[in-house]
Amino acid sequence: MQTPLDKQSRPMKLLAAVDLHDLALRNSSLPGSSGYLPQHGIINVFVSHYIEQCQSKDRTCFKIIWTHGNALAPHVTPTGEETTAASSQPTPRIMTGISNLSITTDTHPRIEEAKAICAFSSNGITYNEARANDDCYSHLIAQAHKWRLLLRISDEQTDYLILIHEDDPAQEQLEKAWLVRFKRE
Numbered sequence: 155m156q157t158p159l160d161k162q163s164r165p166m167k168l169l170a171a172v173d174l175h176d177l178a179l180r181n182s183s184l185p186g187s188s189g190y191l192p193q194h195g196i197i198n199v200f201v202s203h204y205i206e207q208c209q210s211k212d213r214t215c216f217k218i219i220w221t222h223g224n225a226l227a228p229h230v231t232p233t234g235e236e237t238t239a240a241s242s243q244p245t246p247r248i249m250t251g252i253s254n255l256s257i258t259t260d261t262h263p264r265i266e267e268a269k270a271i272c273a274f275s276s277n278g279i280t281y282n283e284a285r286a287n288d289d290c291y292s293h294l295i296a297q298a299h300k301w302r303l304l305l306r307i308s309d310e311q312t313d314y315l316i317l318i319h320e321d322d323p324a325q326e327q328l329e330k331a332w333l334v335r336f337k338r339e
Contacts, residue, residue: 155221160202161214169199169314170307195222197328199307199316210334211275218316220328262306268315268334269298275332276319304331311338 157165175194200217202208208215262268273294274281285291300320307314318331 155198155219158200158217158219160204161212162202162204164203166200166202166217169201171196171198172305192220192323192326192328195220197305197316199305199314199333201314201333205335209280210271211278211280213275213332216333218329218331218333220326261303262313262315262336264336265303265315266298268303268317268336269301270295271334272301272317272319272332273298275334301332304328308338312336313338 157168160166173196174192198217198219198221200219202215205215270286271281274285274291277294279285279291279294286295301317302320302323303315304318305316307316313336315334315336316331317334318328322328322330
């Protein structure tokens with residue numbers, strides 16, 4: 155798999171590569187057990203090196219790639235050296251490109267806001283509180299409940315929430331998932 159490019163045609167950095175089979179084995183209460191996460195493959199989460207300057211609606215600042223089965227996943231170590239690891243090797247099954255990163259399916263205190271951001275962003279509209287309260291955008295707020303949390307990836311400064319529309323997992327369209335960032339307080 156080639157490393158995706160951001161909107162400036164620069165290679166993105168790997169935030170995390172998560173082996174879904176390993177994740178499901180470790181936690182049977184994952185969203186995958188109710189149909190939101192597949193039980194196989196690897197989810198690769200890439201972000202622009204300039205993600206902090208991106209708006210939530212800017213899909214060219216992140217890329218989520220689901221590889222099926224035993225496909226090779228790129229692995230970027232915290233020092234930035236790129237290697238390739240087969241998912242069948244006895245190496246760590248959750249690989250990260252950032253040190254001190256944790257991955258969970260736990261909910262987030264701002265999950266409702268994240269869902270609204272996804273509803274707006276997936277329609278090309280920047281989310282803000284004024285728009286959320288504007289009747290002109292009520293149809294987007296009404297769609298927010300259809301977004302589901304897939305994964306929460308956290309480092310010391312930021313929570314990255316990966317959400318997917320409820321219709322997409324059944325069609326195996328994990329690439330349509332959306333990334334929402336919240337600074338930790």
